[in-house]
Amino acid sequence: MEKVIMEKMRKPFVIRSGDVWCALFALVLGSVQGLMEPILVFLFLTHCYLRSTSETISMILFLFISLLTKDMMYLYFYALGIAFYFVLIYLVKLSNRNVYQWIPLINAISAMPFALLQYRSYGVFIIGSIVYALTREMLKEYSWIKQSFALSNIIYGGMFIGAGLCAGEIFPSVSYNLLLVFLSGAAFFCHAREMMLYVAALFLLTALPQPFWLLVALLVSVFKEEKIVAVTLLGLFGIQYAENLFHIIYLFVNALCIVIIKKEMLPFVSEETKPLSISKSLSQDNLLRRQLQNYASIFESLHSYYETMKNPHAELLESMAFALQYQADELEHPMCGEENKTRIIQALEGYQFAVENLHIEEFRDGSLRLHITISNLHKKEICTTLKPLLEGLLQRKMKVISVEDHRFSKGYDVVLQDNLPFEIEVDGDSLKNASTTSGDAFSIFHFRQSLVCMISDGMGNGEKAAQISHLVSSIFQKMVVSGIPQDNAIRCINKLMQSDTYATLDVICFNRSKGVAYLSKSAACPTWLLREHKLYELSGSALPVGIVSTIQPDCFEIELQDKDEFIMMSDGVEMKEVYAWMRERQEDSMKEDVEIFMDILKRKLRKDDSTIILARVKEQ
CATH class of the missing domain: 3.60.40.10 (PPM-type phosphatase domain)
Structure with a gap:
């Protein structure tokens, strides 16, 4: 009987669309030459690792297949680098610290030795700094972790840059022109800070004939929402620096794309998570219902007052009170408290905390008390990370009342409440x-x-x-x-x-x-x-x-x-x-x-x- 039950619980092996796309992107990244390759590879590795195990395996497997076309030393070196990456993650987990916070540093340390592979010791710290900064930027927004298959802005931009570098290897005579085209594509997805990091990496780690043309991608990234300003700046740039027909066509296509293309039209774009506001965290529906009930009570009081004076407006006030109370009753939803808890739990899990239980008490004086059972964090991080995060979500000062080791799992039972001076x-x-x-x-x-x-x-x-x-x-x-x-x-x-x-x-x-x-x-x-x-x-x-x-x-x-x-x-x-x-x-x-x-x-x-x-x- 036990054997039959275990067989039913065993999930069948399924290849998802995300696994296929990760494999294709890994093939592209494995074909990139130069010092941009480890930057893009380890960024995408982190992206896959934070999403799912199957996407991570698919990415690593097809990256190795792509590297087989190069020197075998590349394959060995990447195998060691990726193994070192996962060893560092395991050590962080073993110390019961938050992997989500440490992963930018792990990424940077794992990517740095690849500069030595190409005998460029000066690139070690450049690669480390850029990978660290790009990973930090990528982790500021976490909605892509939870969606069925979505790419963060930085990964989407990195894919365009990787494709541009690969296309340059295939057509070396126009390699720089192709890179510029793909770089402009990346600018449509990356925010200004992210694009500046990519442009800095290309400028410092690759030999470009006319590096000032990289400014076009920066202009597109910074002013893509302000279409008139972006088109005007591109026109002025063309008047000053355009030297041939390609430059004119390139600037024209960029301006046309700014006017026509919207980010939402493209596949796999993650929907950015908006920070929770106090109205969200304290239930908009409940707050609105209470307000309507209070307004109804106001009109009822006015009705009682003017009724004693035989005022003709008394009946109108009574009707208004009835209408407002009716709307308040219609807004009563018993599950709104659960919805608030779900919002907070999703935000905490976005930072890779494992939330087993969350209970929120709101007292009559308006103060809150939170009871959380949480794991995947170090005890010191309760005050340094968890408390500030909850303060940001709830828009109020909190204090830690008690922290107890959880009996049945490697975590903590934490109680927090409003910190009123x-x-x-x-x-x-x-x-x-x-x-x-x-x-x-x-x-x-x-x-x-x-x-x-x-x-x-x-x-x-x-x-x-x-x-x-x-x-x-x-x-x-x-x-x-x-x-x-x-x-x-x-x-x-x-x-x-x-x-x-x-x-x-x-x-x-x-x-x-x-x-x-x-x-x-x-x-x-x-x-x-x-x-x-x-x-x-x-x-x-x-x-x-x-x-x-x-x-x-x-x-x-x-x-x-x-x-x-x-x-x-x-x-x-x-x-x-x-x-x-x-x-x-x-x-x-x-x-x-x-x-x-x-x-x-x-x-x-x-x-x-x-x-x-x-x-x-x-x-x-």
């Missing part, structure tokens, strides 16, 4: 006046990596003031968590609230990752900053929300320091009560300090509503 301890409370309902409203809420504190005081007192202050507070919170900047949210609320009632608005947004507090005030009482036992007043002169059609809130930005304390209050609190609290406070916890402040406020009969919010900054 400051922690904000905050609490607040409100005390109504003696006769009517409180017209103050306050709110403390988290949004991503920020903590937002706000106080709104409805003008007047009683139910009317309470209604307007709670409406302003509710709408502002929904707008902020939907991604609208706080000063824009205040201006927007002012437009919506045009009536015979109005309210103050006092906001502090603590950005914990940047270590900055953003203050916005509309007719609000001063906020007090207690820093190093000194009290600083932060006040403004802006009008309240809803009193005129256009307002500009007062905005401040303050860099946070350890042990900073912010005191927000409504106009019912007197300064002598603030000084009394500063004398009596314990500084043990913010909740106890708020209770002490409220005890002080209760010592006298309140003529106006009194609200406080206390916030203390602690450096992590």
Whole structure:
């Protein structure tokens, strides 16, 4: 029974199209003469090795077949060089380091001795430097590794250059002209930096009769996206340097190709991977759904407010709220979290890390925690390579919480989370006046990596003031968590609230990752900053929300320091009560300090509503 199962699991031998193309390209590269040959050979060897074993075997086998047409010493030398290449890779793997990072250096070391084969010791360091730089450029983009069969830009360009050198061997009388033609073909695929490296290699390692004509390929590579500029420069180049009919035809064909040919029209071109942005990493669908739900809640709040006033617009607002909520429900996809994990895993595997498991937790305060089981990297690389890579993908600072050796494989269980330099301890409370309902409203809420504190005081007192202050507070919170900047949210609320009632608005947004507090005030009482036992007043002169059609809130930005304390209050609190609290406070916890402040406020009969919010900054 076991034998039958094993036979079913054994995969049949299949020759893929990629294996065939690798064999053909290897035949071309094996026919190249001179010091360009090892550069192209080891670049293509790395390309095949990173893609699949079958393509690597096909490439090596047909390279050796092509080398049989040359001196046998070439075959032996390449056999030793390629064996040395794989020995170095094995040693890197044995030391549990990331092969993807070391492979440029392995490539350069393996290619350098081939300069000695042609008795050109000066070429050793030139070849090593160019191979190292080209390999680094090739590995900056990794989409070609995962596709069914695709060539990176550098390999596509190298094939054109190799074909040009081979054609020159067959037709030596026009070898330079043929090389120029094929070099222009390479320029359509290579980026400017890659093309400069190829041109430098040709200039330094080959004897060319008119090397300045290599500039044509550079012009094509640099300006191929700006067609008018490229054609103009080629025309000026022809006027200055064209000496015969070939030069004119050559420049004309280059200009024509720039205008007509698009890179997407050609086969085996890899689709370049775009870096992940924060909107991708945190799920665009979920974010959009939450925003629509918040907008729906805004219109629902406005509907409830205007319905009590028998306003004809109330029904319209209710319809808008219903429509937005419907769209939010339609956008709910249960698999969007899995899609985010897949994106991050693909990016990590593109750097040759083996990711066995990835779990992402997003907490209510907007912070993230990542649990990763990963291998094919050295322990030191967790901090030097993995952490910076995840920071780039997620666009946020991370810190390593724990690293444990994985029990069942040669890897690590790593836990990372947001690295927030400051922690904000905050609490607040409100005390109504003696006769009517409180017209103050306050709110403390988290949004991503920020903590937002706000106080709104409805003008007047009683139910009317309470209604307007709670409406302003509710709408502002929904707008902020939907991604609208706080000063824009205040201006927007002012437009919506045009009536015979109005309210103050006092906001502090603590950005914990940047270590900055953003203050916005509309007719609000001063906020007090207690820093190093000194009290600083932060006040403004802006009008309240809803009193005129256009307002500009007062905005401040303050860099946070350890042990900073912010005191927000409504106009019912007197300064002598603030000084009394500063004398009596314990500084043990913010909740106890708020209770002490409220005890002080209760010592006298309140003529106006009194609200406080206390916030203390602690450096992590």
